[in-house]
Amino acid sequence: MCHSKMQWISSWASGETRVILLPEWMSHQVHQFIPITCVVTADYQLIPGHGYYKVHNVLLTWDEGRRLCEMDGAHMVVFDSQEEADAVFEIADCCPWVGVSRQNSRSPWMTVLGQPLSSTGFTGWATGYPLESGNCNMIFKNNGIGMINWICSLNLGVICEKPLN
Incomplete structure (x- = not known):
């Protein structure tokens, strides 16, 4: 899912130029913007299908x-099948x-897509999951790929996803 983004071009003291994608709502916070369209870049890996x-x-x-995923024009990965979870876990670290x-232990589990x-x-x-406590999910491998819930303030890596269409 591609959202409207703005591209911030910044020149650094070293002479290096960096291009940073920002959400359009942040455009008032920086000065030099160029509108761009969503492009799947080389740093995203295609998993066919x-x-x-x-x-x-x-x-x-x-x-x-x-x-971070939203700023990259993507969303956190949402698995549609066990096959997808298995394939994505192959490219991820633990x-x-x-x-x-979820909002709290009494609310339903929801995806970032709503x-x-x-x-x-x-x-x-x-x-053994889900636990009563812990409202955010990570993917884990222990006798197969599965989700575990944990406290949202834990620091982990993240997988971003851009759909095929």
Whole structure:
């Protein structure tokens, strides 16, 4: 899902020029912007039949990971099948955040796309999960690929996804 973005071109003291994607709502905070369209770049890996994925190994809270994906014109990965979860886990380091969370222990699990987890086609929990506490999900491998829920302030990597269409 591509959202309207602005491209910030910044010249650094070293003479290096960096291009940084920012959400359009941040455009008033910086000065030199160029509108761009969503482009799948070389740093996203295609998994045929599923989408484009990028693993960020920088340690972030769940909400920081969500914002990072959005700033890249993507969303945190939401699995549609066990096959997709298995394929994506092959390119990821252990236990990155995925795009599933809940407001509190009594609320339903929802994806970053606003759909209930039960409607995604993948509701695979690791053995013994979900726990009563912990409102954000990561993917974990222990006798198969499954989700585990944990506290959202934990710092983990994140997987971003751009759909095929």
